[in-house]
Amino acid sequence: MAEINNFIKTIMENDLREGKVDHIATRFPPEPNAYLHIGHARAIINDFELSMAFNGTTNLRFDDTNPVNEGAEYVDGIIADLKWLGYVPTNVFFGSDYFEKTYEKAILLIKKGLAYVDDLSQEETTAYRGTLTEPGKNSPYRDRSVEENLRLFQEMRDGKYADGEKTLRAKIDMASPNINMRDPVMYRILHKEHHRQGNKWCIYPMYDFAHPLQDSFEGITHSLCSIEYDNHRPLYDWFIEKCEMENVPHQYEWGRLNITNTIMSKRYLRQLVEGGYVTGYDDPRMPTLVGLRRKGFTASSIKEFILYTGLSRINSTTEASNLDHFLMEDQKLVAPRYMAVFDPLPIVIDNYPDGQVEWFDASNNMENLEMGTHKIAFSKNLYIDRDDFVEVKPNKKWKRLALDSEVRLMNSYFVKAVSVEKDENGKITLVHCTYDPATRSGLDFKERKPNGTIQFCEASTCKPVTFNLFDVLIFDETEETKGLSFIERLNNDSWQTKNGFVEVAAKDVQPGDHFQLMRNGYYCVDKLSTGDNLVFNRTCSLKSSFTPNN
RNA sequence: UGGGGUGUAGCCAAGUGGUAAGGCAAGAGACUUUGACUCUCUUAUGCACAGGUCCGAUCCCUGUCACCCCAGCCA
Numbered sequence: 109m110a111e112i113n114n115f116i117k118t119i120m121e122n123d124l125r126e127g128k129v130d131h132i133a134t135r136f137p138p139e140p141n142a143y144l145h146i147g148h149a150r151a152i153i154n155d156f157e158l159s160m161a162f163n164g165t166t167n168l169r170f171d172d173t174n175p176v177n178e179g180a181e182y183v184d185g186i187i188a189d190l191k192w193l194g195y196v197p198t199n200v201f202f203g204s205d206y207f208e209k210t211y212e213k214a215i216l217l218i219k220k221g222l223a224y225v226d227d228l229s230q231e232e233t234t235a236y237r238g239t240l241t242e243p244g245k246n247s248p249y250r251d252r253s254v255e256e257n258l259r260l261f262q263e264m265r266d267g268k269y270a271d272g273e274k275t276l277r278a279k280i281d282m283a284s285p286n287i288n289m290r291d292p293v294m295y296r297i298l299h300k301e302h303h304r305q306g307n308k309w310c311i312y313p314m315y316d317f318a319h320p321l322q323d324s325f326e327g328i329t330h331s332l333c334s335i336e337y338d339n340h341r342p343l344y345d346w347f348i349e350k351c352e353m354e355n356v357p358h359q360y361e362w363g364r365l366n367i368t369n370t371i372m373s374k375r376y377l378r379q380l381v382e383g384g385y386v387t388g389y390d391d392p393r394m395p396t397l398v399g400l401r402r403k404g405f406t407a408s409s410i411k412e413f414i415l416y417t418g419l420s421r422i423n424s425t426t427e428a429s430n431l432d433h434f435l436m437e438d439q440k441l442v443a444p445r446y447m448a449v450f451d452p453l454p455i456v457i458d459n460y461p462d463g464q465v466e467w468f469d470a471s472n473n474m475e476n477l478e479m480g481t482h483k484i485a486f487s488k489n490l491y492i493d494r495d496d497f498v499e500v501k502p503n504k505k506w507k508r509l510a511l512d513s514e515v516r517l518m519n520s521y522f523v524k525a526v527s528v529e530k531d532e533n534g535k536i537t538l539v540h541c542t543y544d545p546a547t548r549s550g551l552d553f554k555e556r557k558p559n560g561t562i563q564f565c566e567a568s569t570c571k572p573v574t575f576n577l578f579d580v581l582i583f584d585e586t587e588e589t590k591g592l593s594f595i596e597r598l599n600n601d602s603w604q605t606k607n608g609f610v611e612v613a614a615k616d617v618q619p620g621d622h623f624q625l626m627r628n629g630y631y632c633v634d635k636l637s638t639g640d641n642l643v644f645n646r647t648c649s650l651k652s653s654f655t656p657n658n
Numbered sequence: 659u660g661g662g663g664u665g666u667a668g669c670c671a672a673g674u675g676g677u678a679a680g681g682c683a684a685g686a687g688a689c690u691u692u693g694a695c696u697c698u699c700u701u702a703u704g705c706a707c708a709g710g711u712c713c714g715a716u717c718c719c720u721g722u723c724a725c726c727c728c729a730g731c732c733a
Contacts, residue, residue: 113672139733174732230731239729241660275731285661287729296731315733338663339728361663363726368669374733416681418671420664423726427669430682440695447692475695507693516691549691561691627692650694651683 110412112157114419116360120162120330129329132164136190136197137319140170140303141177142374143389143396144189146410146431150365153414155332156195167326168197172204173318175302183303185389189397193407203322204304210313210321211265213351214276214294218257222350223294224250225260226277233275236282237290243283244290250279264297267310271297278317280346288343292316320344323357335361335421365417366425370395371594385598392634392645393578393602403578404622404632404647405431409438432648439622439630441476446614447484447518447563448625450575450606452491454567455539457523460488465568468549470519470613482613485566486520491609496562497539499528507560509539516558518626522547563626570609573642576634577604610642617642627652 123129136155138148159166168190172178190197217223226249228236238244252260264274276295284290294317299310323331331344338361348356366372371380372395380386380394389396392403400410413434417426466486472479496508509515514524521543529538547553610625617623619635629650634643 115672137733141733171733176732233731234729237729239660242729243660244729272731277731287661290729293731298731312731314731319733335663336727337733339661341662363664365670416670418681420671422664422671424670427683430670433682436694445692474691505693518691520691558691560693563692624692624694627694629694650692652693 109408110415112154112161112415114154115421116154116330116332116362116419117158117161119360120158123329124162131329132159132162133167133327133329134159134164134332135167135169135323135326135328137169137171137203137322138186139174139178140172140182140186141179142182142378143185143398145372145374145377145394145396146367146370146400147365147372147395149193149397149410150362150414150417150419151332151334152190152193152195153411154362154419157415158330158332164329165198166195167199167201167328169201169203169322169326171315171319171322172202172302172304173313173315175298175300175305175312178303180303185398192397192401193411199326201322201326202304203318204302206318206322206325207305207309207313209325210318213321214261214313214317215258216352217278217294217350218261218276219254220350221254222279223257223276224252224279225257225264226250226275226291226293227273228275230272233293237287238282240287246282247277247291250291261295264295264311265309267299269297271299273297276311278343278346280343286339286342288316288340289346292343316340316343317347320347320357320359321351321353324348324351324353324355327355328357331357331359333359333361335363335423337361361421362419363422363424365414366423367395367431368425368427370428376594380595380598383595385595390635392576393598402632402635403645404630405435406438406622409435412438435630435648436650439624441473442479443623443630444472444479444482444614445474445624445626446611447565448573448575448608448610448614448628449491449493449563449565450608450628451494452565452608453494453497453536453539455490455492455497455523455525455541455564457488457490457541457543458526459542462488464488465566466520468519484519484611484613485569486517487566487568489567490517490564491567491570492517492539492562492564493608494536497525497536499536508562509541510559513559514544514556516547516549516561517564518561519549520564521545521549522553522558563628565609565611569612571612571615571640571642573608573610573644575606575608575631576643576645577606578602578646610644615640615642622647 134155156166226247228247275293277291280289282290295311298312341359344359390398390402413431467483469481470484498510501510509525511525514522516522523541523543525539525541527540528536531537617633619633619637621633624630630647631644632647634645637643
């Protein structure tokens with residue numbers, strides 16, 4: 109695996125060398141309200157790999173301070189995804205486990221005159237906050253006595269007030285040019301059952317207050333997050349200082365990673381699932397880890413992709429070909445290579461004996477002979493891909509079958525097309541060919557060169573397969589679809605189905621198995637495959653300068 | 659028109675006061691029982707722009723422009 113190397117690693121090295129820290133402790137803090145996607149993978153991989161690079165630790169901490177959308181199903185999903193990626197957290201914590209300690213720190217702030225209970229309504233709070241260009245103004249409740257604040261805050265906890273009736277706010281500076289510092293809310297009242305705490309609490313701490321404390325409680329040294337929290341760092345440091353935290357963590361930010369034509373926002377992904385536009389979070393078009401996995405991406409390909417993509421403070425959008433490259437690199441030497449046809453065109457070898465089936469040995473992977481061989485069948489009746497035949501060669505670069513032209517059928521013989529049969533619409537229904545026994549695979553025939561090499565399936569032994577072809581992860585954007593909502597852009601072309609065949613040797617694959625269908629690219633057996641009902645998802649296409657029209 | 663962040667090739671991304679790594683993509687060629695793979699070669703006199711300092715600037719300074727983030731009792 110690639111070695112991690114980025115600006116945060118440099119920061120850690122410097123901190124270690126300068127004695128600012130004597131170890132590295134990171135954390136991955138997902139909110140358990142959605143499935144993880146490829147964007148999270150960047151955070152996960154960096155959090156873990158960075159600490160591992162220094163023999164440090166990485167905690168998994170569920171940031172469950174808002175009970176509204178959070179649920180146990182997501183906790184299990186996130187743990188499963190982490191496991192799939194190959195990471196075992198040093199510890200698993202829940203932000204809600206610290207509610208009591210967090211509460212005590214709030215009390216401390218009140219006692220120090222740095223926090224107060226506010227009676228302003230949500231609308232009033234917004235109005236008092238000012239705007240981007242105008243300073244805010246102090247709440248009339250800002251100067252309550254410590255005693256009164258203590259009593260009121262206790263009453264908030266005791267459930268004496270309705271949702272939204274009061275908040276606890278940090279007393280900082282309502283005129284700060286950084287709006288996050290304008291007396292941020294620390295606690296809100298929410299009479300809502302929590303997935304772990306039940307109804308124990310009716311006040312919940314806000315992210316800005318809870319997060320730095322949680323990091324400190326756990327002894328995190330480097331708290332990594334995405335760049336939009338840059339504005340929050342002064343507040344993070346303020347709480348750490350004013351709460352007199354023993355451990356002093358520091359926050360570092362990196363830019364978010366997007367992939368072209370891919371929806372990455374949790375909110376939109378949820379919309380796609382709940383609106384029934386996709387089949388679920390593991391729909392192979394989804395950029396979720398479960399979706400990518402079902403489509404055929406491997407954990408190591410995703411890791412390599414993230415590591416090679418690097419890290420900076422820029423929000424970037426990388427091309428999907430980047431991800432594909434690492435899947436191919438990962439699978440090239442380990443995926444068995446089988447032959448398949450996607451749009452079957454029957455051919456008959458006129459000079460081959462009727463009823464005879466011949467078996468050849470084919471390498472499972474021509475670039476990795478250690479993978480051994482499998483048997484492939486050959487007979488008079490075969491299928492080739494419709495794309496692999498044309499009556500008249502369109503140009504001299506055509507490397508497939510054409511009338512009066514000879515190609516090698518992979519792993520077997522040279523065949524020459526001699527005539528075609530067509531239906532009333534002019535569609536080719538059968539291609540008559542002849543074969544040359546002297547060109548049998550393995551005989552090292554050198555007398556003449558074929559036009560090219562194509563795949564085939566033997567008609568009596570091959571297995572029917574449904575191929576799911578995905579051209580894009582989520583949607584394709586064209587001139588016509590630009591400006592439409594992402595749901596409107598989720599066009600039918602994002603999931604094409606083809607019914608074709610695969611050679612007999614590939615029939616024993618299991619859901620989740622990966623392989624290459626020669627020139628057609630990399631595939632993964634879908635979880636819906638059962639017995640002879642095979643469904644293959646295309647993970648990615650191979651590079652090819654060929655298009656059917658050239 | 660407040661504050662913060664960021665601009666290095668089509669896309670990512672290193673780098674540094676001393677003459678622009680690497681990957682992806684793209685193009686050319688070789689090889690080939692996959693138009694794949696592999697191999698070879700090509701791709702920024704240029705680091706958002708304009709000035710300035712300096713023997714020398716992508717790096718330091720000044721100004722300008724562009725994009726992103728912030729006005730949740732979300733995270």
